[in-house]
Amino acid sequence: MPRSLARAGFEVSLLAPRGSLALHSRFVARASVLRDESTPMQWLLSLVAIIAEIEPALVVPCDEVAIRLLVELVRHPPRNLGGDSGARITRLVRESLGNPDHYETSIDKTVLPSAARALGVPVPTYALAETVDEAVARADAIGYPVVLKRRYGFASQGVRILQRPDQLREAADVLLNPTQLDLGVRRAPTLLVQGFVDGPMLSQTMVAWDGVPLAGFARRREIAFTPGLGASAVVRVQKIPAIREFTERLCRAFGMSGFFSVQFIEPSTGAPPVLLEINRRIVTFMHTDEYGGVDLCGALFQRLAGLPQTLPFDMEDDANQVIVSFPREWLRDPESAWLRNHPSDVPWDDPGVFAAMVALRNE
Numbered sequence: 001m002p003r004s005l006a007r008a009g010f011e012v013s014l015l016a017p018r019g020s021l022a023l024h025s026r027f028v029a030r031a032s033v034l035r036d037e038s039t040p041m042q043w044l045l046s047l048v049a050i051i052a053e054i055e056p057a058l059v060v061p062c063d064e065v066a067i068r069l070l071v072e073l074v075r076h077p078p079r080n081l082g083g084d085s086g087a088r089i090t091r092l093v094r095e096s097l098g099n100p101d102h103y104e105t106s107i108d109k110t111v112l113p114s115a116a117r118a119l120g121v122p123v124p125t126y127a128l129a130e131t132v133d134e135a136v137a138r139a140d141a142i143g144y145p146v147v148l149k150r151r152y153g154f155a156s157q158g159v160r161i162l163q164r165p166d167q168l169r170e171a172a173d174v175l176l177n178p179t180q181l182d183l184g185v186r187r188a189p190t191l192l193v194q195g196f197v198d199g200p201m202l203s204q205t206m207v208a209w210d211g212v213p214l215a216g217f218a219r220r221r222e223i224a225f226t227p228g229l230g231a232s233a234v235v236r237v238q239k240i241p242a243i244r245e246f247t248e249r250l251c252r253a254f255g256m257s258g259f260f261s262v263q264f265i266e267p268s269t270g271a272p273p274v275l276l277e278i279n280r281r282i283v284t285f286m287h288t289d290e291y292g293g294v295d296l297c298g299a300l301f302q303r304l305a306g307l308p309q310t311l312p313f314d315m316e317d318d319a320n321q322v323i324v325s326f327p328r329e330w331l332r333d334p335e336s337a338w339l340r341n342h343p344s345d346v347p348w349d350d351p352g353v354f355a356a357m358v359a360l361r362n363e
Contacts (some may be wrong), residue, residue, distance in 0.1 A: 001062075001297075002027035003350060004287045008297035009305070013054050015046055016062070024352035030054065031303075040069055044078065050251040051089055057304055059096045060258060068098075068152060071103040075232050097280065098210060099255025106254050109158075110190045113275075119253050121246045122274045124265075125195035130188055135172035138193040140165065145196040150175050159177040161196060181353045201232065202240055202264040202273055204247040205286050207296040213248050215299035217292030217315050219285060223338060225328045233329040234338045235285055236322050237292045239315045243273050250278065259286060259296060284325060288345055291321045327357045 002012045006027040013030040016023055017038070023031050032050050035042060046355040047069075051059075061067040070093050073081075077090060094100055105115045113123040124140055129135035139146045139162070148171055150158035176189040203223075206216035213363050223234035247262045261283040264273040289296045292315040299311045324344035347353045 001282050001287050003347070004222045004289075004297045005060075008295065008301040010058075010297065010301060011360060013056065015050050021353055021356050022062070023216070025350050026352060026357045028267050040115075041078070042184075044073065044081070048081070048085060048089060048271065051092065052085060056092065056347075058258070058300075059092055061097075063281060064152065064279075067107065069283045071100075071107065074100045075103065096258050098208070098257035102254035103280075106250070106256070109153070109277060110192045112278065113192065113194075116250065116275050116295075119249050121249060122272050124197050124274050124276075127193045129172070129191045129193050132169055132176065135193055135337060136165070136168055142193060142195045145167050147192075147194040147196050148172060148175055149192040149194065151190060197265045197267050197274055199266045199268040201276075202243050202266055203235075203261050203283075203285075204240070204243045204260075204264070204360055205261040205289070205296070206247055206251060206281065207259050207300045209253050209257050209300070209303045211252045211257075213251050213293045214309065215289070215296050215311060215313055216247065217243065217289050217294050217296075217319075218243055219292075219323075222322065223329065223332075225332055227327075231284065231328065233323065233332050234322065234324050234342070236320065237288065237315075238320045239292075239317055244314065246273070246275065249327050250275075256280070258300075261286065264351055284328075285323065285345075288323050291323055291343070292316075292319050320336045327360055331360065 002025040004021055005012050012027060014022055015030045015032045015034065017034045018036060022028060023033065032046060036044055038322040039186065059070065061070055074090050075094050077086060085231045097103065105111050110128055113126050116123050116139065127138035127142065130214050135148065144165065145161060145163045148160045148162065153159055162168050162171055172191060175191055202218065204216060204218045205212050217237060218240040219235040219237045221232045222236055225231040225233040243264045250262060259282060260280045262277060262278050263276045265276055266273045286296065293312055294315060295311050299309065301313065302309055322342040324338045324342050326344045326346045329339055
């Protein structure tokens, strides 16, 4: 993504933990490294410092912890973040992410289903539970297999797929415990108990501004990095009108700005795709938009610069390209036929990132 942003015309500055692959990118003009085991307040102070120094036009969250911290920064500003600097930072986050009234709705997995259903976006059968006993009762009513989800999670963390009733009590007990993503916010622990839907994963990735979609592309999972978990190793970029329409509906209703990706699943029964979650951050494959004939970063740059929107809004109807994720597929299977037979996103023009990726093999 630093490469895609730089090619579009942005100057990229990065705040990241030590060991982040992006710290090795030659497309990052300035980098600041978070201290090991930084607390949320230390993260915030580092963010304040880099914002004061470079005065960015946009802040882009790159992982789930970052989006949670930015959301809480706007919803519950720290007492010691006052004055002009505090106002400038909260204003920057609001502009970068869009309408703050819907931040929580869009990322809290226990709140999103009801909001989506009200907008006419299909979701799996679901119920909410605040205790282990309630989770057991809800799962029995829905029928197995079921999926348990915490409020917040990523890369299948905070999610359990359960095939039998005897697995549920222990899983629910674990998921009801607080984690780092809760950021110490006190609220009743709640689980989403969701009916399991069998079928391929679909994703609609998009960039928008003030709830107006600017460009987007879709992809279908071909190979998972780890079976049963969220990350994809191989995808097929192709136009999927149904999820595009649902994503635009969510984008407009929630007033979203910036980059995001909406995940669906296509039931094997042939029913319409159902919504799983919204990732309001950088995700894997977001930088492969060129294979879909769009330019997310370019569309955003034109919007922020006040230029005419000359770039494609959507994919070509006949777009159909398999893309292999490096190093995921290489780590999964070094002899993979997918790597031999299809394009991959190996960063040949960013040698520092490539070297750091190769080093993952020895970790």
